[in-house]
Amino acid sequence: xxxxxxxxxxxxxxxxxxxxxxxxxxxxxxxxxxxxxxxxxxxxxxxxxxxxxxxxxxxxxxxxxxxxxxxxxxxxxxxxxxxxxxxxxxxxxxxxxxxxxxxxxxxxxxxxxxxxxxxxxxxxxxxxxxxxxxxxxxxxxxxxxxxxxxxxxxxxxxxxxxxxxxxxxxxxxxxxxxxxxxxxxxxxxxxxxxxxxxxxx
Numbered sequence: 001x002x003x004x005x006x007x008x009x010x011x012x013x014x015x016x017x018x019x020x021x022x023x024x025x026x027x028x029x030x031x032x033x034x035x036x037x038x039x040x041x042x043x044x045x046x047x048x049x050x051x052x053x054x055x056x057x058x059x060x061x062x063x064x065x066x067x068x069x070x071x072x073x074x075x076x077x078x079x080x081x082x083x084x085x086x087x088x089x090x091x092x093x094x095x096x097x098x099x100x101x102x103x104x105x106x107x108x109x110x111x112x113x114x115x116x117x118x119x120x121x122x123x124x125x126x127x128x129x130x131x132x133x134x135x136x137x138x139x140x141x142x143x144x145x146x147x148x149x150x151x152x153x154x155x156x157x158x159x160x161x162x163x164x165x166x167x168x169x170x171x172x173x174x175x176x177x178x179x180x181x182x183x184x185x186x187x188x189x190x191x192x193x194x195x196x197x198x199x200x201x
């Protein structure tokens with residue numbers, strides 16, 4: 001075998017240039033793959049990584065307009081149409097908005113009035129009113145969605161007469177039964193429901 005002779009310097013420079021070009025190309029490919037595209041989602045207001053959906057917005061009552069009373073329907077409700085002797089009626093109301101947008105209404109116990117009356121010879125005789133002996137009324141802002149009724153928690157009528165003067169009495173007079181008819185009307189501020197009739201036995 002003949003001894004190896006050194007190659008021309010031009011060959012070495014071409015090899016070094018080729019290695020350098022390959023190295024630069026590899027680094028460029030890695031940088032392109034790793035570099036974030038479009039900037040940070042948090043800074044641009046985009047969807048957070050990994051969620052796949054737009055974050056839900058939170059609606060607060062203060063961000064909505066007051067409901068138009070002309071577009072609200074208040075409905076008095078009872079859990080039965082007839083009550084056997086000793087069975088106590090449960091009362092509540094539902095409120096529905098016919099508006100096209102969400103709105104808010106004052107619906108706390110500070111503006112609720114439940115009134116039970118019965119027809120008599122001289123008009124309706126009031127037997128019981130929820131505000132006669134009410135304690136610690138509470139305000140509440142209720143959000144109403146279009147066409148979605150919202151119901152209050154039921155209250156129970158103990159079948160007694162009420163008046164502000166007898167709130168501390170322990171033997172309030174009981175209301176008679178025997179098939180007597182009674183009407184429930186609910187008010188929410190200036191808004192009033194139609195009569196809901198039921199019977200006591």
